[in-house]
Amino acid sequence: MLAFIGRRISLALLILFGSTYLTYQLAAYSGDPLAGLRESTDPKKEVIIAELTRTLQLDVPPPARYFLWLQKALGLATGAPDFGNTVILRLPVIDQIAAAIPITLRLVTTATILSVVIGISFGVLSAIRQYSRLDNSLTLLSFFLFSLPIFWIAVMLKEFMAIRFNDFLVNPTIDISANILISAVLAIIISGFVSGTRKRVLITWIVTFGLFVTLLFLASATAWFRYPTMGIFGIAILGVLCSLGFTNIFSGFGNKKAIGAGLASVVLGLIAYYPFQAIAGPGTNYPLMLALAVLMLSSSYFIGYFFTKVDKGPVIRISMLSAFMVALFTITDKLMQTWEEYFKLSDGRPIQTQGSYNITIVTNDFWVNNLDLVTHLFLPTTALALGFAGYLRYSRASMLEVLNMDYIRTARAKGMPEREVVLRHAVRNAMLPLTTLLTFEVAGLIGGAIITEGIFGWRGMGSLSNEAIQSQDLNLLMATFAISAFLTVMATLVADLLYSVLDPRIRIRK
Numbered sequence: 001m002l003a004f005i006g007r008r009i010s011l012a013l014l015i016l017f018g019s020t021y022l023t024y025q026l027a028a029y030s031g032d033p034l035a036g037l038r039e040s041t042d043p044k045k046e047v048i049i050a051e052l053t054r055t056l057q058l059d060v061p062p063p064a065r066y067f068l069w070l071q072k073a074l075g076l077a078t079g080a081p082d083f084g085n086t087v088i089l090r091l092p093v094i095d096q097i098a099a100a101i102p103i104t105l106r107l108v109t110t111a112t113i114l115s116v117v118i119g120i121s122f123g124v125l126s127a128i129r130q131y132s133r134l135d136n137s138l139t140l141l142s143f144f145l146f147s148l149p150i151f152w153i154a155v156m157l158k159e160f161m162a163i164r165f166n167d168f169l170v171n172p173t174i175d176i177s178a179n180i181l182i183s184a185v186l187a188i189i190i191s192g193f194v195s196g197t198r199k200r201v202l203i204t205w206i207v208t209f210g211l212f213v214t215l216l217f218l219a220s221a222t223a224w225f226r227y228p229t230m231g232i233f234g235i236a237i238l239g240v241l242c243s244l245g246f247t248n249i250f251s252g253f254g255n256k257k258a259i260g261a262g263l264a265s266v267v268l269g270l271i272a273y274y275p276f277q278a279i280a281g282p283g284t285n286y287p288l289m290l291a292l293a294v295l296m297l298s299s300s301y302f303i304g305y306f307f308t309k310v311d312k313g314p315v316i317r318i319s320m321l322s323a324f325m326v327a328l329f330t331i332t333d334k335l336m337q338t339w340e341e342y343f344k345l346s347d348g349r350p351i352q353t354q355g356s357y358n359i360t361i362v363t364n365d366f367w368v369n370n371l372d373l374v375t376h377l378f379l380p381t382t383a384l385a386l387g388f389a390g391y392l393r394y395s396r397a398s399m400l401e402v403l404n405m406d407y408i409r410t411a412r413a414k415g416m417p418e419r420e421v422v423l424r425h426a427v428r429n430a431m432l433p434l435t436t437l438l439t440f441e442v443a444g445l446i447g448g449a450i451i452t453e454g455i456f457g458w459r460g461m462g463s464l465s466n467e468a469i470q471s472q473d474l475n476l477l478m479a480t481f482a483i484s485a486f487l488t489v490m491a492t493l494v495a496d497l498l499y500s501v502l503d504p505r506i507r508i509r510k
Helices: 002-030 045-055 062-073 093-128 133-147 150-170 176-191 198-221 231-250 256-271 273-279 286-307 312-337 339-345 366-385 388-403 406-413 418-430 432-443 450-456 461-471 474-502
Strands: none
Touching: 002 062, 002 474, 062 474, 093 133, 093 366, 093 388, 093 418, 093 432, 093 450, 093 461, 093 474, 133 388, 150 366, 150 450, 176 198, 231 256, 231 273, 231 312, 231 418, 256 273, 256 286, 256 312, 273 286, 273 312, 286 312, 312 339, 312 366, 339 366, 366 450, 388 418, 388 432, 406 418, 418 432, 432 474, 450 461, 461 474
């Protein structure tokens, strides 16, 4: 194993060297960063050109200049990495990168997690119920989303989920025709997940339609969209539903211990609701929130562990996931309580369309600042998360291939429950082809999303790369490219190692 890792790292370093060298040469020969100055009428342009030529070492041929750049980038001369300064603002490139990476991680990580979870879950479900109404609906949805360009999706989101929604919040009432239309569409989506006869689907649609009509009427009558809240009763209902859903997925309702562990974790979260409200005031900080999260998850772990003596894994998962969802609902409720104050600070336009934060809001309130981040994150994350269609298609195809394997037929013939066949055997092996895709997605987190960042005005790594190309800023371009290239080649090594972890049959020869 060590010999294999050493060979792969050596190959990765060679690829990094070759890719950065070629990129440097292509960028250096493709443009002149002083072209704009040469056409300038400024009487001091010759002095400025001479200074920039000396600073950027433009008098050195690009092949030799690359090694000067590489020496600084690796910190061989100074002991610390130095990517030089930007051409226009003359700011250190390393500072620009350090400021852009957290912004990109905040955007792309959230969108990637959502798209992976939704895409793989729907893909597995679609494969299990092949050729059903649900499968056909998800296939149609995936092809539809796959065909939509990201810039069009982003523009539509800004128009209908930001501008018009902000206008709606001025007088948040839903008329009867809009209520019926929205409820009918949502009921169609929910009933699409129901299998069985047409009568069963129709009954599900009627019940769901009536429920949504009632909820939207109450939300409109109470101005819930203007003053949103969940409260402890709302959290209790949602927590119980999530716990029962996890129980149905991982163990089935026949496992009473799993039901008890999940509901016990929900009760624990509800008990902590009011103490959390007292502790998590405006002066809350991230270390405190992290400590509370660790306490909650560890408590739920021990609940699942001590609730049963056999087959502890599914019970512990149900318990911890139930606690996680209750904690998530509790934090959401806390943000909802801050909505009114944030609504005033944002001048009645709470859903933001530009930037990663509101520069006009100056406050030390932890919840207001985080709500500001969430509202800025909402639109670009939604635009990127719609890329779950690709994961849906990949996971569906992989799952269908695995379900037709001989060992799956053998497991079913031995009488193993279908839930265990799917979760313990099929899903794990179906993830193997997706391993490479997922690792490259993680590697691409730092690369940013050029189009989405540009449309929504986020200054992340994608925007920096675009700016470097347009301004012919070689230092900035090479810094962004080198980081992305390093993560990409390392992703191939991680993918190879994950193969042997996910499938014990795969062994890396020495």
